[in-house]
Amino acid sequence: MRQLGLSYAQMQRKLLEDTGIHLSKASISYWLRGIPDPSGSLNRFRPDPSPELSYVIGVALSDGNINVHDYHREILLSVTDRDFASEFSRCLGRVLGRGEPYKVRWSEKRGRWIVQGSSILLHKFLNCNWFDLRKWIEHCGKCESAFLRAFYAAKGQYAARASVSMIRIEKCCCIFKICFGTLTSNRHSCT
């Protein structure tokens, strides 16, 4: 965009049009200069539909362990199920164009597997009205099943926890009904 000679305001508008993400001019400036943004990393993220993105959405919507800290824009999953953590790390790596999965580390203190990623763009994307994410979840059969796998993995985590937030579960059920009670025919297909 810089090579096209766009101003910050034009870049801001183009980014919003292309990705639905609104970034401050300051963040764009940091981004262009390659300086780490104080409000979070600007790992590459394009909201192209894919089973991996659908999985990340499924985790973000259904599991409260995704923490997005105000200052770090961190996306963190902390769970007892190692396979769940591994799959999330793989999907997050793909979604953020890393070419390799994020590290899954064991926390002795918490007794949990932890995956930590950081991206202001993905954070903004996941923080939009969750109803709007339906378009990505319903993209194709593979995207739907990836969402479901994340949903059930997260659900397994609830069962393993003593304190269960009813609000969270209600939200999950609501998402589930919206996504799968009224499915329209899918015209797309992820490879």
Ligand SMILES: [Zn+2]
């Ligand atoms: Zn798809």
